[in-house]
Amino acid sequence: MTTLRTVPFNLSDDVREQTIGNLQSWLPSLIGLTLRLKQAHWNLRGVRFKSVHEQLDEILADARDAVDDVAERIVTLGGAADGVPSTVSSYAGFGPFPAGLLSVETAIDTICSDLAAVVRDGRRHIGSIGEVDPVSEDLAIGIVGAVEKHHWMLHSQREAD
Numbered sequence: 001m002t003t004l005r006t007v008p009f010n011l012s013d014d015v016r017e018q019t020i021g022n023l024q025s026w027l028p029s030l031i032g033l034t035l036r037l038k039q040a041h042w043n044l045r046g047v048r049f050k051s052v053h054e055q056l057d058e059i060l061a062d063a064r065d066a067v068d069d070v071a072e073r074i075v076t077l078g079g080a081a082d083g084v085p086s087t088v089s090s091y092a093g094f095g096p097f098p099a100g101l102l103s104v105e106t107a108i109d110t111i112c113s114d115l116a117a118v119v120r121d122g123r124r125h126i127g128s129i130g131e132v133d134p135v136s137e138d139l140a141i142g143i144v145g146a147v148e149k150h151h152w153m154l155h156s157q158r159e160a161d
């Protein structure tokens, strides 16, 4: 970790380092999700194209807000956010993205699996952050709740389970 900038909050350096570390660990998956959402949005094919195409952009809007909120929380706490491509590509929690055009069902399955990965990571980080910084925990809880709802709404577009 690089040296923390001094901030006028009553948070110890240990607390800030732990919180920033957790938020930074989550950031690549959130940024990766935004890229994969656009990949699916562009290459979608099928009879429900319009509704799923638009739904993917609705998820994207929330995912981009989440990226900005997490990155800016890191800097607020005196750290520096790292969202460069090499850091984003180091995240190994997503499966390979199907090449080329995507059927609606494949796009839904791929993005639902991505959303679930982001939630799993987020819930793990909430546990660690919650022990030290409830304000960052609140941010993470809000993001996870929104991603879980998007998972439900997208999964409900499947023809069958």
Ligand SMILES: [Fe+2]
Binding pocket: 041, 057
């Ligand atoms: Fe578009």
